[in-house]
Amino acid sequence: MLEHVLSLNPDYQVKKFNSAKDFFAALHEKPNVISLDYSLPDATGEEILKKIKLESPDSKVIVISSQEDIKVAINLLKIGVYDYIVKDEDTKDRLWHSIQNIRENTDLKKEIETLKEEVVRKYDFSKTIIGNSPAINRVFNLIEKATKTNITISLTGETGTGKEVAAKCIHYNSERSNKPFVAINIAAIPKDLLESELFGHEKGAFTGAVARRIGKFEEAHKGTLFLDEIGEMDLNMQSKLLRALQERELSRVGSNELIKFDVRIIVATHKNLLEEVKQGNFREDLYYRLLGLPINLPPLRERENDVLLIAKHYMELFCKENKLPPKVLSTEAKKIILNHHFPGNIRELKSIIELSTVMSDGKEILPEHLNITANNSLENFIIKDATLKEFNIKLIQYYLDLYNSDVIKVAKKLDIGKSTIYRMIQNKELNIQKKQHESAMLN
Numbered sequence: 001m002l003e004h005v006l007s008l009n010p011d012y013q014v015k016k017f018n019s020a021k022d023f024f025a026a027l028h029e030k031p032n033v034i035s036l037d038y039s040l041p042d043a044t045g046e047e048i049l050k051k052i053k054l055e056s057p058d059s060k061v062i063v064i065s066s067q068e069d070i071k072v073a074i075n076l077l078k079i080g081v082y083d084y085i086v087k088d089e090d091t092k093d094r095l096w097h098s099i100q101n102i103r104e105n106t107d108l109k110k111e112i113e114t115l116k117e118e119v120v121r122k123y124d125f126s127k128t129i130i131g132n133s134p135a136i137n138r139v140f141n142l143i144e145k146a147t148k149t150n151i152t153i154s155l156t157g158e159t160g161t162g163k164e165v166a167a168k169c170i171h172y173n174s175e176r177s178n179k180p181f182v183a184i185n186i187a188a189i190p191k192d193l194l195e196s197e198l199f200g201h202e203k204g205a206f207t208g209a210v211a212r213r214i215g216k217f218e219e220a221h222k223g224t225l226f227l228d229e230i231g232e233m234d235l236n237m238q239s240k241l242l243r244a245l246q247e248r249e250l251s252r253v254g255s256n257e258l259i260k261f262d263v264r265i266i267v268a269t270h271k272n273l274l275e276e277v278k279q280g281n282f283r284e285d286l287y288y289r290l291l292g293l294p295i296n297l298p299p300l301r302e303r304e305n306d307v308l309l310i311a312k313h314y315m316e317l318f319c320k321e322n323k324l325p326p327k328v329l330s331t332e333a334k335k336i337i338l339n340h341h342f343p344g345n346i347r348e349l350k351s352i353i354e355l356s357t358v359m360s361d362g363k364e365i366l367p368e369h370l371n372i373t374a375n376n377s378l379e380n381f382i383i384k385d386a387t388l389k390e391f392n393i394k395l396i397q398y399y400l401d402l403y404n405s406d407v408i409k410v411a412k413k414l415d416i417g418k419s420t421i422y423r424m425i426q427n428k429e430l431n432i433q434k435k436q437h438e439s440a441m442l443n
Contacts, residue, residue: 001092002035002064002091002092002095003016005092005095005096006095006096006099012099015031019040019041019042020040020042020043020047020048021042023048024051027051027052027055027056028055030055030056030058030059031056031059032059032060032102032103032106033059033060033061033062033082033099033102034052034056034059034060034061034062035062035064035095036048036049036061036062036063036064037063037065038063038064038065038072038076039065039066045063045065045076049061049076049079049080049081053080060082060102061080061081061082062081062082062083062084062085062095062098062099063076063081063083063085064085064086064087064091064095065084065085065086065087066086066087072084082098082102083098085098128165128168128169129143129162129165129166129169130306130309130310130313131303131306131309131310132306132309133302133303133304133305133306134304135298135302135303135304135306136298136303136306139166139295139296139297139298142293142295143166143169143170143173143295145293146170146174146293146295147170147173147174148174150174150175150176150264151292151293152264152265152266152267152289152290152291152292152293153167153170153265153266153267153292153293153295154266154267154268154269154273154290154291154292154293154294154295155167155266155267155268155269155295155296155297156268156269156270156272156273156294156295156296157268157296157297157298157299158297158299158343158345159270159344159345159347160344160345160346160347160348161297161298161299161300161345161346162297162345162346163228163268163297164183164226164228164268166295166297167181167183167224167226167266167268168181168226170224170266171223171226171264171266174224174264176222176223176224176264179220179221179222179223179224180219180220180221180222180223180224181220181223181224181226182216182219182220182223182224182225182226183226183228184197184198184216184225184226184227184228185229186227186228186229186230186232186233187228187229187232188229191234191237194233194237195237195240195253196209196213196215196253197215198215198216198217198241198244198250199215199217199240199244199250199251199252199253200212200213200214200215200217200218200250200252200253201213201215201252201253201254201255202252202253202254202255203254204254205252205253205254205255206254209254212252214252215250215252217244217250217261217263218250218259218261220261220263221261221262221263222262222263223263223264224263224264224265225263225264225265225266226266226267226268227265227266227267227268228267229268229269230267230268230269230273230290231269231270231271231273231276231281231282235281235282235283238282238283238286239283239286241286242285242286242289245265245286245289245290246289248260248261248262249261265290265292267290273287273290274287299342299345300342300345300346300349301341301342305338307337307338307342307349308329308334308337308338310346310349311329311337311349311353312329314349314350314353314354315327315328315329315353315357315365318353318354318357319357324357325363326363327357327360327362327363327364327365328363328364328365329364329365330364330365330366330367332366332367332402332404333364333365333366333369333370335401335402336367336370336372336402337349337352337370337372339398339401339402340372351371352370352371352372355369355371356369356370356371367402393424393429393430395414396410396414396416396421396424396430397430397431399413399414400421400430400431400432405432407421407422407425407432
């Protein structure tokens, strides 16, 4: 009767066994669900359960028995039985609903596992952090080392270099990838509330604490806690953080109870923390506690042609997300991007590319579509201890590259005589393509 009822669902493949011997012979098939009568002629329910746990531990077991002893049911549930059903006129309905619940939970677990796999693929650092310059390859090497241990990681680099992306890459490629990644920006939290954010609080601990709340450390238990802008933490909070890290335990605000935690720490800052230590703004003992494995994210200007690879990535991504036809950077646009200083690093590049993709009506992104001006790139021309002559040479060279060595156009742009540029070319102070130079001289 039970076999018939379950077989009514076409998604179920149902097999019936009349003895433990026949069942054991088929156990290697590792069924999703096993409906087990606790009293069989050739084996006890306990013997069968032990065999199932050994050979097919992922199978869910539903025990059906005529015994109504509550102690038996509790004992079975303790050793891992999914459900215990007493034989009566409702047995088939209860079995049907129990299996439905198992199926829903199984589907949910599969969906969660799929999502976790997608997250891991998303944060494959060799694909997430785009580039092949020597500077970024050094970062790849350090990230790979970081994923193999639980050592504290300190990420440094200018604003917009991708420190949080690097932190996620480390977490999602480590043994903790199935546990939470919890991020908190220290600079964004008022200092009076930071302790509560990190360690949590009890009800009534302060005005507005209407209920118990766990902090980021408890939230990240068994996973990774990313403390961004750690250099902005005030000295009083630094001492509390140090104690928590040393003891691997915390107490919520308003409580004396000590709570153990297991958290991997990754910190990030755009500041020079060692300099902050020297100036008395950061505790030396906390600095060395957090230093761990230092990874410096290089600024975009030090990553050579990576800037074009990243620009291409964001352009393709933006076009895909907004259902726009594919676009490419023109040769002139590439030169402008390569010559730009990018003080905002990758974040600035992404903003520029997205805007230029919108502004371009054709298949090509041209210089006029880029929100980059000479003033924005002034940092490119500044050379420490440079003379005025050296500065002028660099400025003129920039516009020669920008305008494809069109001397007349550059002369008009900078309001200088074209003969001045020709003289600097002849003196080999400027580089220009030979063919275009000769054509300009003939003109």
